[in-house]
Amino acid sequence: MCGRYVVAYDPQTLVSGFSVTRVTPFPRRWNVTPQTPVPVVHETREGERVAELMRWGLVPHWTRDANIGRKLANARAEGVFDKPSFRQAARRRRCLLPASGFYEWQATPAGKQPWYISSPGAEPLAMAGLFEAWRSNESEEWLLTCCVITVAANALMAPLHDRMPALLAPAQWAPWLARDEQDPVRLAPLLVPCPPAALQAWPVSRAVSRGTAEGEALIAPLPEPPLA
Numbered sequence: 001m002c003g004r005y006v007v008a009y010d011p012q013t014l015v016s017g018f019s020v021t022r023v024t025p026f027p028r029r030w031n032v033t034p035q036t037p038v039p040v041v042h043e044t045r046e047g048e049r050v051a052e053l054m055r056w057g058l059v060p061h062w063t064r065d066a067n068i069g070r071k072l073a074n075a076r077a078e079g080v081f082d083k084p085s086f087r088q089a090a091r092r093r094r095c096l097l098p099a100s101g102f103y104e105w106q107a108t109p110a111g112k113q114p115w116y117i118s119s120p121g122a123e124p125l126a127m128a129g130l131f132e133a134w135r136s137n138e139s140e141e142w143l144l145t146c147c148v149i150t151v152a153a154n155a156l157m158a159p160l161h162d163r164m165p166a167l168l169a170p171a172q173w174a175p176w177l178a179r180d181e182q183d184p185v186r187l188a189p190l191l192v193p194c195p196p197a198a199l200q201a202w203p204v205s206r207a208v209s210r211g212t213a214e215g216e217a218l219i220a221p222l223p224e225p226p227l228a
Contacts, residue, residue: 002074002127002148002165004208005032005102006116006219007039009124014041014051014098017124018173023051030218032056033211034073040146042095042131043177051098058147059134060085066134069145075130077151077166077191081184086147089130091182096173097127097148099165101219103208104201106160114208115160116219117201128166128176128191154193156201167194 008030011023018041026039037053044050057069062084072085080090101118102125119125131146149166157164168176172190175181202221207213 002102002104002150002163003034005097005127006030006100006118007032007098008100008216008219009098011039011051013124014039018049018051018096018098018126020049020051022048024053026053030215031208031211031213035070038097038146040095040097040129040131040144041126041173041177042093043179045179047179049177052144054131054144054146056097056147057145058085058089058130058132059143059145061088061132061134063134064136066136066143072147074150074163075147076163077149077188080130080149080191081188086130089132090184090187092179093131093133094176094187095129095131095146096168096177097129097146098124099127100124102127102165103204104157104160104164105209106203111206112209114204114206115201116204116221117157117160117164117199118219119198120200125165126168126170126173128168149191151191151193154196154199156196156199157193160201164193166191167198169194169198 040054058072059069080086105112128149150163151166208218
């Protein structure tokens with residue numbers, strides 16, 4: 001799963017690294033939680049690649065209750081093209097959620113130990129995701145929401161958890177974001193575990209388990225051997 005991640009980059013990073021033509025400003029955060037606004041890269045109907053803020057927790061366009069988004073922060077890749085909550089977005093509204101890194105909790109005899117996972121080169125990771133636009137019958141304002149797609153853990157992540165975000169390489173961004181591509185036969189092969197060498201991981205303070213905790217100190221490694 002993916003329940004917390006880090007946005008420690010600035011908007012210009014999305015312009016230079018993800019080739020977006022416009023971006024909504026956002027603050028740096030080291031403990032992003034579901035139900036908060038996050039930067040999302042997607043392609044408009046006109047073919048423009050942009051970055052907008054969306055609430056993390058997908059609200060399907062057909063639902064009457066926006067609170068369903070509290071349960072839909074993640075979508076398992078294995079059923080994303082078939083399940084009613086995700087299938088239309090998987091065909092028409094795919095996105096990337098750029099992350100400096102993400103957290104996972106490992107079960108230990110002493111309790112759950114958080115780990116921070118990132119790229120060895122410090123460049124942002126591109127988590128595959130879906131997005132939706134929803135509004136109630138009583139409002140004229142659209143609510144933009146998103147979710148992270150997860151896949152089976154790779155060899156580096158397996159000691160920590162059995163799931164991980166679907167991380168896309170730069171060459172995969174264009175086909176994933178393309179609005180005119182709707183065939184699951186061509187899209188599903190993109191949703192696989194990334195190579196273990198694409199990630200590094202180390203244990204961090206349990207303070208990150210508090211949703212209100214913030215700051216760069218949350219990703220500082222504890223004095224234990226890292227996974228690599």
